[in-house]
Amino acid sequence: NAGVTQTPKFRVLKTGQSMTLLCAQDMNHEYMYWYRQDPGMGLRLIHYSVGEGTTAKGEVPDGYNVSRLKKQNFLLGLESAAPSQTSVYFCASSPTMTSGVFSAAYEQYFGPGTRLTVT
Amino acid sequence: AQTVTQSQPEMSVQEAETVTLSCTYDTSESDYYLFWYKQPPSRQMILVIRQEAYKQQNATENRFSVNFQKAAKSFSLKISDSQLGDAAMYFCAYYGNKLVFGAGTILRVKS
Numbered sequence: 001n002a003g004v005t006q007t008p009k010f011r012v013l014k015t016g017q018s019m020t021l022l023c024a025q026d027m028n029h030e031y032m033y034w035y036r037q038d039p040g041m042g043l044r045l046i047h048y049s050v051g052e053g054t055t056a057k058g059e060v061p062d063g064y065n066v067s068r069l070k071k072q073n074f075l076l077g078l079e080s081a082a083p084s085q086t087s088v089y090f091c092a093s094s095p096t097m098t099s100g101v102f103s104a105a106y107e108q109y110f111g112p113g114t115r116l117t118v119t
Numbered sequence: 120a121q122t123v124t125q126s127q128p129e130m131s132v133q134e135a136e137t138v139t140l141s142c143t144y145d146t147s148e149s150d151y152y153l154f155w156y157k158q159p160p161s162r163q164m165i166l167v168i169r170q171e172a173y174k175q176q177n178a179t180e181n182r183f184s185v186n187f188q189k190a191a192k193s194f195s196l197k198i199s200d201s202q203l204g205d206a207a208m209y210f211c212a213y214y215g216n217k218l219v220f221g222a223g224t225i226l227r228v229k230s
Contacts, residue, residue, distance in 0.1 A: 033218075040128075040222055040223075041222055042123075042210055042220035042221050042222045042223055043164075043210070043218075043220045044220070045217060045218070048217070058217070088162065090164065092164075107154075107166055107169065108218060110163065110164035112161070112162060112163055113162040113163075
């Protein structure tokens with residue numbers, strides 16, 4: 001299994017440009033997440049999805065859009081990039097939350113991250 | 120809202136020694152989960168250890184153990200017999216209905 005993969009690994013954008021980050025997982029997980037990591041702030045949740053065709057806002061959703069057209073993919077879009085969106089972006093996935101007994105139900109599996117710089 | 124605080128921006132430990140990383144959290148919930156993640160320079164987030172709040176017994180994974188004090192809302196990570204490969208950023212995280220991370224502690228291991 002490849003686990004969680006992210007494309008691309010690095011990207012430099014000019015202010016106002018758009019781009020899409022792709023996250024793919026091969027573990028048949030229901031839940032998927034997008035985080036951003038900034039120095040001194042840990043990871044913050046941007047958007048998440050509890051299943052194919054559903055998305056929800058996280059802590060810092062402004063300036064981002066997401067789509068989950070297929071269960072294994074979760075896309076993060078920046079329509080008009082701003083320097084404040086310079087960050088490292090992580091995708092994660094986790095199994096269903098409806099497990100009666102905790103095992104790995106709440107464990108999130110992370111991708112390798114994408115470093116995005118907006119100039 | 121839940122918050123997670125890691126009060127130590129950086130810690131250093133001599134190889135083979137023991138180090139403890141601190142974490143406190145704030146929540147009004149009684150049922151939740153706590154995690155420590157390791158992030159080496161490769162940026163990959165690696166789960167080190169997990170603790171279910173309903174379990175009184177502290178979790179242990181080889182050289183890694185936690186001191187979970189539910190009443191004090193404290194969740195510290197102890198690394199025994201530190202190795203050079205333990206050098207990384209360590210994040211404490213709380214899960215109630217979503218994962219909330221602390222700001223991280225950089226651990227340096229001296230040979």
